[in-house]
Amino acid sequence: MSPATLDALHRYTLCESPTGDPRSLAALAEVLDADAARAGFHTARETHPTGDHLIWSLPARGVSGDPILLLSHYDTVWPVGTLATMPWSVDGDVLRGPGVYDTKAGLAALLSAAGEIKDQDHPEVRVIVVADEEIGSPSAGDLVRAEAARARAVLGLEPPHPGGDLKTGRRGSTRARIQVTGVEAHAALDPEAGASAIDELVDQLILIRSVVADRPVLLNTGTIAGGGRTNVVAGQAHADLGLRFSDPADEEAVLGALDRLRPVRDRASVATRLLSHRPTWRPGPAGADLLDRIRVIAAGIGRQVDGRPADGAADTNTAGALGHPTVDGLAPRGGGAHARTEWVSVAGIAERTALLAALLTGL
Template sequence: MDHSVPAARAWAALPGILADIKRLVACESPSSDLGAVARSADCVAELGAARLGAAPERIVLDGVTHLRWRFGPGPTRVLLLGHHDTVWPLGSLSTHPFNVSGGVLRGPGCFDMKAGLVMAMHAIAALPDPGGVTLLVTGDEEVGSPTSRELIETEASGCAAALVLEASADGGALKTERKGVSRYEVHVRGHAAHAGLEPERGVNAGTELAHQVLAVNALTDPTRGTTVVPTALSAGTTANTVPAYGRFDVDVRVRSEHEQTRLDTLIRALQPILPGADLEITGGPNRPPLEAGASADLFVRAARLADRLGLKALTSAAVGGASDGNFTAGVGTPTLDGLGAVGGGAHADDEHVLVDELPGRTALLTALLADLLVTTPAPDLPVRAHE
């Protein structure tokens, strides 16, 4: 293909890309507000229908609205994956209004990841024939994808590639590794007693909790890239009572599935230290890791296309944060993440997108889609009929 075409088209489309990002940012969509997520889904659907010439399927699971566009009659070969929910509460636009100044675009959720959604739509619209592409836009990624995980895994299974429109890493690097995530709650039960009159009759759940926090913290292993972090914790009821109950949360990040299993075994094997104390451990793996092998071939392909497009050399990054790309990699689908906007400040006051990077990244996505559709065979799966 003529690689100058997507680059020229993307630069010409920049005013429309900016207008589309503004439209999505202006529709606030905190994950916890299902009404706001539904309104955001309407906005994304209307924009997608205008850009793609087709309305999406609306998939509502436990009140959360997800959107899916499937192109062509055959099975999906390339899955484009994004989300329209954000971490920003309603009213954030009043303190963080949409703005473009000095080549920088700002607004709640612009970087993570409404700019990526707009890029996906413009890239698909630029294809001569998008048959074989599916665009899935979920509404609960920021809270761990509790309703969309099965949907994502089903859509990704058997695809030649999953391309995730999460924002880039620092400097525009693509995300070729993501750590797997496990979450646990450690519950400690002791026995209450008066702290001044007869503390010896109690079993101090707070003291037991302290032992367990230290034990969990000691599982961190920098040589393996493993972090095990005790986070929110609480114990006791009043200042003069031996605590009968305590609890704390644990955040685990690992680079490999084997390491995730190893840590799961160790955490579930925790034993109480104080006589009379009991432990209950709940939770477990939340997202499998996106290991380097899942992205290696796609990164090489993307880097080659970036060079042909005259873009700066692509770089890659391993990151601790997770995304829905962890799920696609977990079902064995080659996955490349961080293909969205270049900028920074995700979830923070300085969230922003670099405007001049948008055309090149959109052109790269268009070229990568076209290349995958031409060079990868259709999966040997039953045709998915449009619902």
């Protein structure tokens, strides 16, 4: 890895950038846009109150046709202040720090690769760097769909499988909220005048569990909140669910059941809404063809790569599920995503920089 790439990743890591913190995200966005401009990109933004999505375009040189689209993100799961207990460090091949693996090393590798190919022939290169990927990209879906629709290939800069294999499909991922409104009353003097939102919510959660019981669906009730006092029948309650799907038919059935929830209690009301939704991306012919082309290009620079589906979700779900040629996992190898053991391989950054440069000129 070149000293300039290492310096870039160091700067990105020191700019802590948790999802939903617009001030911190804006500080890193300024750094990233400046580096992208130096690498030859035209920079623009789609603004959002919780953080801007960065849109970079490297004009075509000598190659006409549709652009290559790369998808990445600059938000992390780590709150500001994490560096105090999880500092930047380099020990041999192991580089540590919050967000280095997921996925600031991918951004450093991409910008280094773009700088290398500025004077070579290549098609237009488009890059979307999302600000809220770690919570399901609720504000980026339309942007990703529009850009993917006109791309010759969609490349995801999420971390690869352990060892470096690419990702050719992903589970669908949905965050949903069940919101219940009840009727407050004195819990001892007049309980029958009330309708407990918490009791109603429990019944609704049991119902949803029965819907997924015989399906290969992962359901996690991640957050429950409601009520206020033990002597007051709860008037409000909600639960946030995390759902993962491997089959679009199961996804349709479960999300349909959520949409059709009706209250058990006469005076309660139930509403559901999707907080974020990434459709199931199953491997298909377009992705298989793209992987074959990547294998050939990688072999041309002395690298061997393979690919297989992954359990986690990302913005490539949106492109892949629509049938666009999509492959993910092109960030450098490492491990410990979302864990305090997070690390990225120094050699892996150099490997991915070389592969990305070859892909941007060879696809």
